[in-house]
Amino acid sequence: MDRSSGSVDSPPDLGINRAHTARVSNYFLGGKDHYDLDKLAAEQVIAAFPHVRTAARENRAFLARYARHLALAGIDQVLDVGCGIPHEPHLHQIVQEVTPAARVVYVDNDPIVGAHARALLVGTPEGRVAYVDADLTDSASILTAPALTDTLDLTRPVGVSLMAVLHFVGDERAYEIVAALRQGLPPGSCLGLSHATGDFDEAGTAAVVKIYREHGIDVHLRTRDEVAPFFTGLDLLDPGIVPAHRWLPGNGEEQPRGEGVASLADRLDSRVSLYAGVGRIPQVHR
Numbered sequence: 541m542d543r544s545s546g547s548v549d550s551p552p553d554l555g556i557n558r559a560h561t562a563r564v565s566n567y568f569l570g571g572k573d574h575y576d577l578d579k580l581a582a583e584q585v586i587a588a589f590p591h592v593r594t595a596a597r598e599n600r601a602f603l604a605r606y607a608r609h610l611a612l613a614g615i616d617q618v619l620d621v622g623c624g625i626p627h628e629p630h631l632h633q634i635v636q637e638v639t640p641a642a643r644v645v646y647v648d649n650d651p652i653v654g655a656h657a658r659a660l661l662v663g664t665p666e667g668r669v670a671y672v673d674a675d676l677t678d679s680a681s682i683l684t685a686p687a688l689t690d691t692l693d694l695t696r697p698v699g700v701s702l703m704a705v706l707h708f709v710g711d712e713r714a715y716e717i718v719a720a721l722r723q724g725l726p727p728g729s730c731l732g733l734s735h736a737t738g739d740f741d742e743a744g745t746a747a748v749v750k751i752y753r754e755h756g757i758d759v760h761l762r763t764r765d766e767v768a769p770f771f772t773g774l775d776l777l778d779p780g781i782v783p784a785h786r787w788l789p790g791n792g793e794e795q796p797r798g799e800g801v802a803s804l805a806d807r808l809d810s811r812v813s814l815y816a817g818v819g820r821i822p823q824v825h826r
Contacts, residue, residue: 559578559581568596581755599704610635611642612638618643619698621647621676623646624703631701642667645687670690676717680720710760715770736748737763740812782817784814
């Protein structure tokens with residue numbers, strides 16, 4: 541696995557004196573790669589919003605469906621920004637199962653994520669898997685990182701993944717980040733993202749925001765109308781911007797129907813409280 545170079549003059553700051561989003565998420569998913577403050581923050585969130593583990597699982601499930609959709613659509617290059625601590629099935633495993641020569645670049649800025657990524661994220665002999673140590677808010681450093689430019693051909697379509705990370709960026713900056721990433725990609729590329737919302741459970745999600753902020757993690761919930769601008773100028777793929785569990789469930793296969801199924805999906809809306817969508821950069825018409 542390739543990785544971007546970094547300084548070896550001093551050991552990385554693992555940030556064990558504060559909670560970190562990737563490690564809190566790891567706890568929600570049943571992982572063991574977290575510290576006491578991460579566990580404390582996670583348990584407080586669970587007490588305030590008991591369905592958060594459901595939300596975390598559905599977010600991962602959406603990522604898996606999106607990755608498979610990219611592969612089946614012929615996109616064999618993927619950039620996963622804010623990838624978090626690895627959990628199987630890994631994104632590269634999904635796309636390389638369909639296209640063994642696919643290339644995937646993971647991006648995160650947590651040293652613990654980097655350590656796990658370099659140890660665990662090994663792809664097929666035909667494909668490539670790389671890791672870039674960079675901050676979500678610095679799009680230029682991501683797109684110009686040697687590990688990325690040596691792995692992905694940015695003249696061909698790329699599938700970008702931004703899963704449950706943009707709600708950690710406030711105000712207009714989040715939109716600027718997405719716009720900058722898109723500018724570096726050619727027509728035919730796709731953007732898939734998920735984003736926390738208070739549209740379905742205002743009180744429960746507000747309590748989660750309060751807890752995160754008490755632990756020094758800023759969170760910005762956005763309504764559907766506020767998520768939509770991330771896709772401005774893109775061809776929004778069906779079924780549009782929907783709760784994460786509603787985006788092509790079963791990879792687009794025919795799903796069970798009936799009052800009971802619909803009722804379950806409705807209940808999941810508030811439990812998941814994440815919007816998801818996929819947009820494609822349109823071809824240039826001359």
